[in-house]
Amino acid sequence: MPSxxxxxxxxxxxxxxAGAASVAGIYYQDSAQARTNAEAMTGGSVRAGQAAIERYNCGACHRIPGIGAATGVAGPALNGVGTRSFIAGMLxxxxxxxxxxxxxxxxVVPxxxxxxxxxTPRDARDIAAYLYTLRR
Ligand code: HEC
Known part of the structure; x- marks a missing residue:
């Protein structure tokens, strides 16, 4: 091959x-930023929220990104719930x-x-923090 x-x-x-590295870098910054924002909004802990979602077994009824066995279909998928205008279509x-x-x-909806x-209120705060990281 000529030089x-x-x-x-x-x-x-x-x-x-370089392109791939910068895309990975932006993605990482994006998710770290989403976590910081979600914790600031709620005063909860994203990590504790993830554990609480597993403990309450919300995944029996919901698909939830980042939660291992959350593949339920009785309720709506929670992708992008952080950007939705209404909760359950009304709040x-x-x-x-x-x-x-x-x-x-x-x-709310009898x-x-x-x-x-x-x-518990504490778990609800942590779960909300986790859910607010789900922005797509
Ligand atoms: C037995 C099934 C079931 C379980 C368990 C369950 N959900 Fe739900 N969830 C639903 C259904 C059904 C709806 C839709 C209700 C409506 O719109 O009136 C819903 C709605 C929601 C919504 C609103 C979604 C939207 O698009 O507006 C959130 C957030 C949510 N659930 C979070 C949770 C969390 C967190 C847990 C665990 C603590 C959980 N759910 C456990 C069935 C379930």
Whole structure:
């Protein structure tokens, strides 16, 4: 291979690598930022929320990104729930309302299929923090 061509290929490979690295970097920054914002909004812990979602077994009824066995279909998938305007189609999506929903879905929409599970206020805050990281 002529050396000019080798140089061109080399530069192209380098550019592709740099592109991939910067996409990975942006993605990482994006998710770290989403976590920081979610914790600031709710005062909860994203990591504790993830554990609480597993403990209450929310995944029996919901698909939830980042939660291992969350493949249920009785309730709506929770992808992008952090960017939705309304919770259950009726409560404006705010941290207080999301925590209220998680604790007392039967008070908000009596008779809907999501049961009151005696979620503690602390767990509701942590779960809300986790859910607010789900932005797509
Ligand atoms: C037995 C099934 C079931 C379980 C268990 C369950 N949910 Fe639900 N969930 C539902 C259903 C059904 C809806 C839709 C209710 C409606 O729109 O009236 C819902 C709605 C929601 C919504 C609103 C979604 C939206 O798009 O507006 C959130 C958030 C939510 N659930 C979180 C949770 C969390 C967190 C847990 C665990 C603590 C949980 N759910 C456990 C069935 C369930």
């Amino acid at each position: 000019e061509l080798r140089f061109v290929y080399g530069m192209a490979a380098l550019a592709a690598l 404006p999506n705010s941290p207080d309302n999301l925590e209220r929903w998680i604790q007392h879905p039967q008070q 008779g809907n299929a999501m049961p009151d599970q005696r979620v």
